[in-house]
Amino acid sequence: MYIVFDVGNTNIVTSILDGDGMVQETFRNRTNDRMTEDEFMGFFKSMMDIHNIEVKDIQGIMISSVVPVITTMLQRFAKKYFNLDAFVVNIKKKVPFKFKRGVDGSNMGADRIINIVQALKEYPDKNLVIFDFGTATTYEVLKKEVYIGGGIFPGPRTYINSLFGTTARLPKVEFDEKNTVLGKNTVDGIQAATFNGYIGQVKYLIQKIKEEVGEDCFVIATGGYSKIIGEHVEEIDKCSSKLSIRGIYTLYKMNKSKKES
Structure with missing residues (x-):
């Protein structure tokens, strides 16, 4: 074990x-x-x-x-x-991808590395976009096995907490599914705007990523909020909550094999 x-x-x-x-x-x-x-x-x-x-x-x-x-x-x-x-896990380990010329991967976080490792194992020969919806939301973009760039922005809960933390009277609320942008009270209004605004942000980023890549991409979502967001972003092709855990093991076996050979 x-x-x-x-x-x-x-x-x-x-x-x-x-x-x-x-x-x-x-x-x-x-x-x-x-x-x-x-x-x-x-x-x-x-x-x-x-x-x-x-x-x-x-x-x-x-x-x-x-x-x-x-x-x-x-x-x-x-x-x-x-x-x-x-x-x-760190970028000094043997990894199954390389960085595009001009892209600095020297400080890439462990969470991002393992997502890429497992996505490449499960979906080889595809252009990949990998979203990880956590405290921070990250996305990684690969053309086949070449990392071409990515981004980081506040996760859903961080997004809402920042509003609560910088205002005097607005209440702290949960990031919750809302099918309308028209809130009926203050709490409802915060949830309606933040939820739908977040969904819109993700959709727009996927659209812009595909435009810049210039080719079709397979979009994967992982992290604690991947299920709820995946249900509302049809551009997401696969939600995989255990992507990172499997990625750690895959990287471990890859490097163990290298050491033994």
């Missing part, structure tokens, strides 16, 4: 994979940059007990993280409690 940590700005998503890389269990807890490896083990041990997992069952630990202090904590956790050197 393998442990996979997908660390975002809001949550740490932990998945237990079998020997073939299939997800068996997934659980999450809040990202807390003050948590020690010992505190984390207290949480993790309770999950292991619930799912009847023992330390000796774990063959490898993988980390994809956008929070450096959590990365370090999980590396210590892996070594102290499992005597394993964690595999940490």
